[in-house]
Every structure is written in C-alpha cells, then in structure tokens.
Amino acid sequence: MNRETEKFWNRRRKTLWAVTGACLYLTVCLAAGLCISPERYGVDYQARFIAPCPEHPFGTDSMGRDMFFRSVRGLSNSIVVGILASAVSSLLALVFGVTAALKGGAADRFVNWCVDLCMGIPHLILLILISFMMGRGGLGVTVAVALTHWPELTRLVRAEVLQVRNAQYVQASCRMGKTRLQVAREHMLPQVLPVYLIGVVLLFPHAIMHEAAITFLGFGFSPEVPAIGVILSESMNHIATGKWWMAVFPGLMLLAAVMLFDVAGENLKRLLNPNSGNE
Amino acid sequence: MENREKQPVLKVEHLSISFERYDRGMKRRELELVHDLSLTVSAGEIVAVAGASGSGKSLLAHGILGILPGNARMSGTMKFCGQRLDASLQKKLRGREISFIPQSVEYLDPLMKVGKQVAGVCSHKEKRKIQEKMYQVFERYRLNPETADRYPHQLSGGMARRVLIAGAVMHRARLIVADEPTPGLQEELARETFQNFRELAEEGCGILLITHDIDLALQAADRVAMFYAGTILEIAPAGDFRKQGALRHPYSQAFLRAMPRNEFEPIEGTQPYAGNLPKGCLFRDRCPNWDEDCKGSVEMRSWRGGEVRCIHAK
Amino acid sequence: MQNSNSAVSDAGKDSSKAGQILLEARNICFRYHRKSPWVLQHVNLKIAAGERVGLVGPSGYGKTTLSKILAGYVKPVQGEVLWKGKPLALSGYCPVQMISQHPEQAVNPRWKMKKILRECWQPQDELLKRMGIEEEWMERWPVELSGGELQRFCIARVLGPETEFLLCDEISTMLDVITQAQIWKVLLKEAETRNMGMLVITHNHALAEKVCTRMIKLPELNDSSG
Numbered sequence: 001m002n003r004e005t006e007k008f009w010n011r012r013r014k015t016l017w018a019v020t021g022a023c024l025y026l027t028v029c030l031a032a033g034l035c036i037s038p039e040r041y042g043v044d045y046q047a048r049f050i051a052p053c054p055e056h057p058f059g060t061d062s063m064g065r066d067m068f069f070r071s072v073r074g075l076s077n078s079i080v081v082g083i084l085a086s087a088v089s090s091l092l093a094l095v096f097g098v099t100a101a102l103k104g105g106a107a108d109r110f111v112n113w114c115v116d117l118c119m120g121i122p123h124l125i126l127l128i129l130i131s132f133m134m135g136r137g138g139l140g141v142t143v144a145v146a147l148t149h150w151p152e153l154t155r156l157v158r159a160e161v162l163q164v165r166n167a168q169y170v171q172a173s174c175r176m177g178k179t180r181l182q183v184a185r186e187h188m189l190p191q192v193l194p195v196y197l198i199g200v201v202l203l204f205p206h207a208i209m210h211e212a213a214i215t216f217l218g219f220g221f222s223p224e225v226p227a228i229g230v231i232l233s234e235s236m237n238h239i240a241t242g243k244w245w246m247a248v249f250p251g252l253m254l255l256a257a258v259m260l261f262d263v264a265g266e267n268l269k270r271l272l273n274p275n276s277g278n279e
Numbered sequence: 280m281e282n283r284e285k286q287p288v289l290k291v292e293h294l295s296i297s298f299e300r301y302d303r304g305m306k307r308r309e310l311e312l313v314h315d316l317s318l319t320v321s322a323g324e325i326v327a328v329a330g331a332s333g334s335g336k337s338l339l340a341h342g343i344l345g346i347l348p349g350n351a352r353m354s355g356t357m358k359f360c361g362q363r364l365d366a367s368l369q370k371k372l373r374g375r376e377i378s379f380i381p382q383s384v385e386y387l388d389p390l391m392k393v394g395k396q397v398a399g400v401c402s403h404k405e406k407r408k409i410q411e412k413m414y415q416v417f418e419r420y421r422l423n424p425e426t427a428d429r430y431p432h433q434l435s436g437g438m439a440r441r442v443l444i445a446g447a448v449m450h451r452a453r454l455i456v457a458d459e460p461t462p463g464l465q466e467e468l469a470r471e472t473f474q475n476f477r478e479l480a481e482e483g484c485g486i487l488l489i490t491h492d493i494d495l496a497l498q499a500a501d502r503v504a505m506f507y508a509g510t511i512l513e514i515a516p517a518g519d520f521r522k523q524g525a526l527r528h529p530y531s532q533a534f535l536r537a538m539p540r541n542e543f544e545p546i547e548g549t550q551p552y553a554g555n556l557p558k559g560c561l562f563r564d565r566c567p568n569w570d571e572d573c574k575g576s577v578e579m580r581s582w583r584g585g586e587v588r589c590i591h592a593k
Numbered sequence: 594m595q596n597s598n599s600a601v602s603d604a605g606k607d608s609s610k611a612g613q614i615l616l617e618a619r620n621i622c623f624r625y626h627r628k629s630p631w632v633l634q635h636v637n638l639k640i641a642a643g644e645r646v647g648l649v650g651p652s653g654y655g656k657t658t659l660s661k662i663l664a665g666y667v668k669p670v671q672g673e674v675l676w677k678g679k680p681l682a683l684s685g686y687c688p689v690q691m692i693s694q695h696p697e698q699a700v701n702p703r704w705k706m707k708k709i710l711r712e713c714w715q716p717q718d719e720l721l722k723r724m725g726i727e728e729e730w731m732e733r734w735p736v737e738l739s740g741g742e743l744q745r746f747c748i749a750r751v752l753g754p755e756t757e758f759l760l761c762d763e764i765s766t767m768l769d770v771i772t773q774a775q776i777w778k779v780l781l782k783e784a785e786t787r788n789m790g791m792l793v794i795t796h797n798h799a800l801a802e803k804v805c806t807r808m809i810k811l812p813e814l815n816d817s818s819g
Contacts, residue, residue: 012305168698171666176713176751177686190703330769493770494797537774540799545774549725549742 015267022260026079029257033076041070041226049238052245059245061231062238071250074226075257081138082208085145089207090200092150097157101165111158115151123148124217127210131219141220145207153199160192194272202265205258212254228254286361288454288485289320289343294355296338296347309352312553313338313509316355317579320454320485325476327488327496327517330506335553336489340456343487344379345369359454374399378452382459384431384439393434394427397446409449416445420475437468444475455479455486461495473499493538497521502585505531508550508561515585527587529566560589612642613677615758615790616663616689621672623658632658636672638809640758645784645791647805649798656794656811657694660760663792664691676758686713690751694763696743700735707731710746714753723779724749741772748776752783758790766795777804 044064052059058067100111118126126148131140164170170187178186214220215229223230228250235246296313312335320326330336341347343357345366357364359377369377381387387396394413401409414424420441426434434442440460447455457476461469476486476499490496496503497520504514505528512528519525526532533546548565557563559574566573568591579588618638624631632655640646648656661667663674665681674681676688693699700709710716710731724745735743744764751759759780765773781804784791795801801808 010301010305010307012301016305167701168693168695169701172691172699173712175665175687175690176753177684178712187701190701491767491769494799534770537771538799539770539774539797539803543774543777543803545771545778547725547775549727549772550739552729555729 011267011271015264015271018260018264018267022264025257025260029072029075030079033073036069036073041065041073049243058249061234061246067245067249070226070231071228071253074228074231074250075253077221077225077227078208078211078254079257081142081145081211082204084142085149085207085211086200086204088146089149090153090203093153093157094196096150097154098161100154101158101161111154115154118148118151124213127214128217128219131214136219137222138225141211141214144214145210149203149207153203156199157192157196160195161188164188164191198265198268198272201261201268205261208254209258287319287321288360289487290358291316291318292356293317294342294353294357296342297352299350299352310553311509316511318504318511318514320487322453322483322485323480324502325480325486325488325500326502326504327490327500328504328506329490329493329496335509336506337458340379340458340489343456344373344377375450376453378447378450378455380443380447380455380457380460384434384443387431389431392427393429393431393442397427397442397449399449412449416448420445440468440472444472448479452484455484456489457486458489460488460490461492469495470498493534505534508556509553510561511579511588512562513585513587519585527582527585527592528589529568530562612788614639614641615677616640617675618663619673619675621659621662621669621674623662623669640790640792642790643788644807645793645805647801647808648792648794648811649796649801649808650811657762659811660691660762660792660794664689664760666691686755688755688757689760690756690758691760691762692747692751692764694766696740696747697735699747700743702735705731706733706735706738706746709735710750712750716749716752720749720752725775741768744768744776748780756789759784760792762794763796
C-alpha cells in the first residue's frame with residue numbers, strides 16, 4: 001500500500017495539489033477578508049482575553065476583538081499588499097532583466113550596479129527607510145516592498161535571456177532568416193517565461209513576510225488597521241502572561257500562506273529543470 | 280601456475296536499466312534503456328563497447344560505477360572479481376579499484392586545482408604519501424610537477440587527456456571504465472592514449488572502453504562488443520573486424536560494410552525507440568535473414584570464438 | 594606573418610562540374626580578444642558550385658571558428674567572406690547554412706520536433722523518407738531522440754530551396770557508422786542534384802576521401818602569434 005501511495009504522489013501530482021492549494025487559500029482569505037464587515041472584529045470590552053472556544057475559535061485579544069476575523073482580515077490585507085508589490089516588483093525585474101541582457105554594454109552595467117546597490121544594503125533597513133519616507137501606512141508598506149524585491153528576479157531573468165541569446169539554435173534561427181522579433185517571441189519567451197513565473201511565485205511569500213515584518217516593527221500599517229504584523233506586535237506584550245492564542249494563530253496563518261507558495265514554487269522549479277524533472 | 284581460479288575482473292549478467300519518466304499529465308512510465316546485457320572483462324584485457332552516441336552505452340558505465348540518477352532502476356547481476364557488486368561495494372571501490380576516465384576535463388571540478396583532484400580525498404596522515412605518488416604518476420605520463428597547480432581549463436588537449444588517465448591510475452585500479460576517451464583527438468594523441476591503456480592492461484588491469492569511434496576501438500581493444508538498441512548483439516575479437524566474413528551478426532557485418540574505408544554502404548532503417556521495441560530480436564526489422572523464429576526470445580550464445588545474439592549466425 | 598594559403602591536394606577524385614565560385618574567404622584573421630593569440634591568420638579559400646572541399650585536421654586549430662565565420666555566425670577581425678562576389682548578407686535567409694557537431698544544442702529543447710523541422714520551410718515527405726525521419730518522431734521532444742535522429746532533423750531543416758552551400762562541421766563524428774553512411778548518402782545526392790557547394794570538416798581521413806572532391810589542411814598555428 002505504501003509503495004502505491006508513494007507512486008501516486010509523484011512530483012507532478014504533488015505540485016498540482018500544492019499550486020491548487022496555495023491559490024485556493026489565497027482566494028479564500030482574500031475574498032473572506034474583503035467581505036467581513038468591521039463589526040465582526042470590532043472592539044468589545046466585555047469579551048477581553050477569551051481563550052479559544054466555539055464562539056471565538058481563535059480567542060479574543062486585549063480589546064475583545066475576535067482573533068479569527070481579525071486574523072483573516074489581516075491576512076487579506078497582507079495578501080493585497082503582497083499581490084500589488086509582487087506585481088510591480090516582477091514587472092520591474094522583467095524590464096530591467098531583459099534590457100540588461102539584450103542591450104548589453106552600458107545598460108547592462110547600470111542595471112548590475114543597481115542590483116548590487118539594492119542587494120548590498122540590508123533588506124530590512126531599506127524597507128524601513130522607504131516606508132518611512134513614504135509616510136508609513138498601507139502606501140508606505142506597498143511601495144517599500146515593491147521597490148526592494150526586484151533585484152533577485154532581475155538577475156534570474158537576465159541570466160536566462162543571456163543564455164538563450166547565445167544559444168546555438170537562436171543563432172541558427174537568425175541565419176535562417178528570422179527577424180529579431182520573431183526570435184524573441186518564438187525562442188526566448190518560452191524559455192524565459194517558466195523561470196520568470198516560478199520566480200514570481202517564490203517572490204510572493206517574501207513580499208508578505210516582509211510586509212508583516214515591517215508592520216511588526218511599526219513602520220507599516222497603523223495599529224487600527226488589522227494586519228498580521230500589527231496583531232503579532234500587540235501579542236508580544238501578552239505572551240508572557242500566557243495568552244498564547246494571540247500569537248500562535250495569526251502566526252500559523254501567515255506561515256501557511258508562505259509555506260504553501262514556497263512548496264509550490266520549489267516543486268515547480270524541480271519539475272521544470274530537465275535534470276531533476278523526472279525524479 | 281595460478282593457484283586460484285582466475286575470476287574475471289568484471290562480470291555483468293542480464294543487466295537491465297530502466298528509467299521512470301513522466302508521460303502525459305500525471306502518469307509515470309517506465310522506459311527500459313538497457314536490456315539483458317551480459318559482458319565479461321578479464322584482467323589484462325581491453326573490451327570496447329561500440330555503438331551510437333547516446334544509445335545507452337554510458338548508462339552501462341554509470342551503472343557499474345553506481346552513479347545512475349535517482350529515477351533509474353537496475354536489475355541483473357554484476358560481479359567484481361567474484362564479489363557481488365552492490366551499492367555498498369561500489370561506494371567502497373569507486374575511485375580506488377574501480378576507476379573512471381571521463382570524456383573531458385569538463386567532468387572535473389573547474390574551481391579546484393588539478394593536483395588536488397587527481398590526488399583525491401585522503402586522510403591527513405596519507406597526504407604526503409599520496410602527493411609523492413601523484414608526482415610519480417605525473418612523471419610517468421610526462422607531466423610537469425607544476426601541472427598540479429593548474430586549473431582544468433588551463434590544460435591543453437593532450438595534457439588534459441594525460442591528467443585524466445593519471446587520476447585513474449593513482450590507486451591500484453583493477454577495473455578502469457573509460458567513457459569516450461578520445462573525442463575528436465588527433466591521431467598521435469589518440470594513439471598515445473591507447474598505448475597508455477595497453478600498458479595498464481599489461482599491468483593486470485581490466486579496461487572497459489566505451490566509444491562510438493569504431494576505428495580507434497579496433498586499434499586498441501582485444502574484444503569488441505556491438506551495442507544496439509540497449510543490448511549487445513555480438514562480442515567478437517578485434518581481429519575479426521579485419522577479416523572478411525569473420526563477423527557473426529548481420530548488424531556487425533552491416534557495420535563493417537558501412538565504414539568509410541570499406542564500401543561505405545549503409546543498410547536502411549534506424550534503431551528502434553526504447554519505448555517501442557519489437558518482440559524477439561531487436562534487429563529484426565532491418566535484418567535481411569529474418570524469419571518467424573526471430574520473433575521469439577533470442578539469447579546470447581557462444582559461436583566460433585565469440586558470442587552472438589542471433590539464431591541464424593553463420 | 595605566416596601566409597597560410599591552404600595546400601591544395603587532390604583526393605584522387607576529379608573535381609565535379611566546375612561552377613561559379615560561390616563562397617570565398619579573403620584574408621580572414623580571427624582572435625577572441627585583443628590580447629589573445631590569433632586563431633586564424635590570412636586564410637584564403639575559394640569554393641565553387643558542385644565542389645565538396647574537405648577540411649581535415651585535429652581539433653583545436655580553428656576549423657569550427659572558420660566555419661562559423663564562413664556561415665556568418667561570427668564576424669572576422671580582419672578580412673571578409675564573399676558570396677558570389679558580394680559580402681555575405683547578415684540578415685535574411687543565408688544561402689550558406691551550417692550543420693554542427695552537436696545537434697542537441699542546435700535545436701530549441703522546448704519545441705516539438707515538427708516545429709523545429711518546419712521552422713523555415715516545408716520539407717516534402719519524399720525528402721523526409723530519404724533522410725530516414727519517421728512520422729512518429731514528429732510529436733517528440735528533442736530530449737527523447739538520439740543524436741543520430743536529431744541530426745537528421747537538423748539536416749532536413751537546412752535543405753530548403755534557398756540553401757546553396759552547406760558547411761558540415763564534424764556532423765557525423767558523434768554518430769555510429771551506419772547512421773553516418775546513411776546521412777552522407779542523402780547529403781551527397783542532394784548536393785549533386787542541386788549542384789551545391791560543400792565544406793566538410795572532419796578528422797576522419799577515410800570519410801573525407803569518400804565524400805570530398807578535394808582536400809585542404811589548415812596549417813597548424815602555434816599559440817604565439819606569428
């Protein structure tokens with residue numbers, strides 16, 4: 001029986017389930033979060049510090065707010081920020097990477113210099129700096145995360161495009177009369193796109209984590225807005241007194257989101273690499 | 280007089296190697312790339328396995344060394360000097376008594392100096408002894424001691440060739456597996472490489488030479504095994520390739536006819552696809568002498584001083 | 594400066610119908626960087642229609658570099674390549690097509706075989722049959738085919754009507770002898786029918802003698818520039 005189950009759960013099936021699971025989790029949280037009305041997680045001083053029970057599955061916090069709805073709403077906010085920031089970052093990465101690889105010369109050197117600059121400064125400090133300059137809050141967080149996650153993906157895109165550009169089949173194609181646009185569309189795109197998409201999938205959990213991190217440190221969303229970082233930051237004050245549910249459940253929800261995407265991304269990466277794709 | 284029966288250095292019997300690959304969608308399919316392969320290499324003998332590039336000959340080498348990828352399955356038996364060659368024995372002997380000469384310096388670590396790679400992994404105590412041995416081996420192959428300080432990409436073609444051989448003879452190897460040892464080399468260099476192999480064989484080593492270059496194989500080897508569609512169709516002494524009508528299998532005969540220095544006349548058709556093999560004799564579709572009996576199982580048998588997998592061998 | 598005009602020696606066969614000079618290399622010099630040694634120096638070559646010139650020699654002396662320059666993949670540092678008297682065009686379908694030693698690098702691994710084959714022209718079934726390309730290979734990915742099968746596709750792909758010259762760079766070195774003979778038989782027939790010119794690079798003297806109408810040798814250049 002064990003061998004059968006092991007055979008069933010081959011890498012492709014695992015990846016399919018991981019990807020579906022991740023997307024499902026994402027959509028459910030997002031939709032649920034947007035649909036929850038503010039009263040559900042409103043302040044209720046009668047119901048402070050209640051441990052998890054059927055009425056309040058995740059318990060309540062110092063102001064009597066229901067943790068479950070607050071966490072879902074918080075994760076939903078984080079996801080919105082994550083999606084926006086990832087979209088902008090990945091677009092920047094695509095533009096920079098392709099330009100650097102195709103133009104070469106000064107453009108390439110400039111992009112490499114920017115990448116090195118961004119990667120040289122400690123990530124959290126850069127995030128805090130940008131968020132602070134943009135005035136904190138939702139906008140600050142989104143801009144900060146968007147502007148600091150493109151370097152790695154840029155390097156990836158640049159490497160892929162360079163590799164394809166110098167490949168023999170691309171040169172052969174040119175000699176057979178294809179224009180540069182045709183070559184770009186028919187040869188480069190199918191090679192670069194999978195790597196790029198996996199890069200984006202792996203970028204997304206980073207974005208959410210960093211958003212939570214800077215909100216936790218106080219440079220993100222303001223305390224009234226439900227956000228995982230805010231919730232976790234407040235819970236720090238109460239863990240010592242035994243109110244474990246205030247940190248564990250929101251933390252687990254964030255972890256689940258991050259890990260699902262990470263697992264999906266890693267499996268996709270293994271599948272698409274021809275050396276390990278058949279294991 | 281030998282006081283113990285001379286065991287062949289390598290005895291492969293009914294070896295099959297298959298890979299699990301993804302088919303459409305979620306299904307996995309098993310693809311057998313080597314079937315029912317039997318081969319013997321004795322001490323002091325050079326056996327060449329000749330066949331098209333990429334037809335699975337390298338899988339034989341990797342199977343013997345135990346370095347097949349994770350999704351490979353092996354069946355059949357392999358014996359090294361009489362002992363069963365399983366994963367633990369392979370691990371113990373790999374690099375020592377079973378040595379590998381790869382195709383080019385690209386198989387070496389590009390970031391490690393050549394000397395360190397040739398010397399291999401050794402304990403601190405043995406280090407001095409191994410280093411001395413390495414310089415001795417370098418001298419034997421006319422390599423300067425300074426070569427040890429170079430990186431793989433700094434070696435010229437000839438030096439690279441000799442460094443790879445040096446790596447294989449550092450430890451008293453009893454079996455050397457050489458995978459495509461002379462890709463496109465100039466004649467003198469290739470001849471020199473094979474001269475080195477001859478010397479090693481004379482010292483008692485058994486050498487398994489895997490190559491697609493039949494000309495060079497015939498120059499160096501004692502016996503030649505013809506590899507086709509994942510199995511061996513004939514094992515013949517090298518001299519048979521120079522005599523008219525000495526070869527047993529129709530494939531070997533067609534092979535000889537197709538050589539540029541002979542008639543340069545090919546037979547029709549191509550090797551069958553591994554996922555779509557015909558039942559019975561794999562060469563059936565291209566053979567001029569086939570009949571209904573060829574659809575049954577065809578085993579390897581001894582014939583006229585060699586071995587052949589054909590029921591109609593003359 | 595070494596004057597490296599090739600030593601022309603007849604390989605025993607007569608030159609086929611002497612046609613117009615198709616491909617000419619004039620004073621080609623090449624090196625990778627300003628500080629690296631010259632790989633090719635003052636190479637001059639003229640090949641006419643119907644001629645099959647064999648370039649024999651060991652690896653590492655610039656034969657592949659020369660073929661890349663002649664096919665327009667690489668620009669020479671000095672000198673020029675002329676096609677029918679005019680400089681070789683760098684855009685559009687090049688009448689000089691190169692077939693290289695490693696077919697797995699010459700095809701896009703993410704394309705199916707039929708797409709690769711039909712990238713530039715639609716080969717007729719009759720040609721495919723002669724090349725030994727089977728119908729069931731069309732739906733396969735390059736990684737599933739062997740070197741010999743891939744090479745057949747690479748050759749069929751460049752035999753379009755606009756090709757007038759073939760550069761064969763060790764095309765059958767990695768193949769077994771029977772596949773080699775099959776491929777060359779078809780290539781020779783095509784070349785003769787269409788009166789194409791060919792430059793055949795190989796280290797196998799016996800093959801060169803069977804296939805070529807004349808042989809030349811790239812003189813052995815030292816590492817230090819002359």
